[in-house]
Amino acid sequence: MGLKRNVSLATALRYKGQGPFLTYILHRIGGLGMAVFITIHILASFVGGKAGVFVNSIYENWLFQIFIFFCVLFHAINGLRITLLDLFPKLLEHSREAIWIEWAVFLPVYGLAVFVIVHTALGG
Amino acid sequence: MQVTLKIFRYNPEVDKKWHYETYDLDVDEKERILDLLELVKGHHDGTLSFRRSCAHGVCGSDAMRINGRNMLACKTLVRDVGDKITVEPLLGLKVIKDLIVDMEPFFDNYKKVLPYFINESPLPADGKERLQSPEQRARFDETTKCILCAACTTSCPSFWASDDYLGPAALVTAHRFIFDSRDEAASERLHIVSETSGLARCHTVFNCTMACPREIQITKAIGELKMATLTGKVD
Structure with missing residues (x-):
């Protein structure tokens, strides 16, 4: 009877949940990015040799550093917002403002970090 | 105003796979999405299936995805969603027919x-x-x-x-x-x-x-x- 209930990733991502849903998706990407980074990092240190050197060269790439810093910083700030809202449910009425504050904190810090990474990478 | 209404269609007795059907309608911007669905069912395709009851935002029968977001068809006006409207069933529940899901x-x-x-x-x-x-x-x-x-x-x-x-x-x-x-x-x-x-x-x-x-x-x-x-x- 009927179509299955499964919701594909593509369908889920197309749901128009606006700002809060975007932070949820970015939070997951950040968490996944960090998990993959740490896992490969640990494995590379065990493997050593050419494979280890190759993996290290990825970490040292400035594009990768921009990505991983995004993962860490966004995951941390967004996680802090959610923790505060969970601890103080009354604040949940102001979730929209909380997201604006989150972006207001994230963008300058991340922008500065990207500037420093790029400046360093391009031999500044 | 002219609107293009794209509706998710699936009839388990006929279709192997779901598909969309598109209808060009001449409607007033103050009409509700539910009115558009009634218009299609009454004048274009009587097989279109959807739930409705009070039509005034109280019974909760006609929740569906309208332009990618869950809304009640009876509380959503055309002017609020524009002239290109896509209507799909709720996510995460089996689709029984068209916009009707297994609750x-x-x-x-x-x-x-x-x-x-x-x-x-x-x-x-x-x-x-x-x-x-x-x-x-x-x-x-x-x-x-x-x-x-x-x-x-x-x-x-x-x-x-x-x-x-x-x-x-x-x-x-x-x-x-x-x-x-x-x-x-x-x-x-x-x-x-x-x-x-x-x-x-x-x-x-x-x-x-x-x-x-x-x-x-x-x-x-x-x-x-x-x-x-x-x-x-x-x-």
Whole structure:
């Protein structure tokens, strides 16, 4: 009877949940990015040799550093917002403002970090 | 105004796979999406299937995805969604036909939180009402507004992943009774919602709050339940 209930990733991502849903998706990407980074990092240190050197060269790439810093910083700030809202449910009425504050904190810090990474990478 | 209405279609007796059908309609911008669906069913294709009942935002029958977001078709005006409109069934529930989904898993979860008043104590001496102060009543006023349309639950990524999750609507109902000073089963309900298929699966995404056609602060209600399970207090 009927179509299955499964919701594909593509369908889920197309749901128009606006700002809060975007932070949820970015939070997951950040968490996944960090998990993959740490896992490969640990494995590379065990493997050593050419494979280890190759993996290290990825970490040292400035594009990768921009990505991983995004993962860490966004995951941390967004996680802090959610923790505060969970601890103080009354604040949940102001979730929209909380997201604006989150972006207001994230963008300058991340922008500065990207500037420093790029400046360093391009031999500044 | 001219609108292009794209509707998700699936008839299990005819179709192997779902598809979209598009209708060009001449409508007034103040008409509701439900009016457009009625127009298609009445004048273009009588086989189109969708749920509706009161058509005034009270019964909660016609929740569906309109331009990618859960809304009630009877409360959404054409001017609010533009001239290109896509209507699809709710996510996370089996599609029975066209825009009609199988609501059984939704109501199964609803039943799990004991959605009824429980008080085994004898009636007051006068045998009449169990009195409640305006403040006590106001404590759960917000969550009495739920119409069980499932717009919240089917907008929740945790529910998309697993229909074991109680979902926002069931948690809102739990909130309505847990914080009712006359009810005596708060601890039992708190135990139910604190199990792995309950509050722990809420990741504070806010899709539910944004989808609620009654503007219930669902995430706040769930947040209060989380605190109640931590502290054991339901004041």
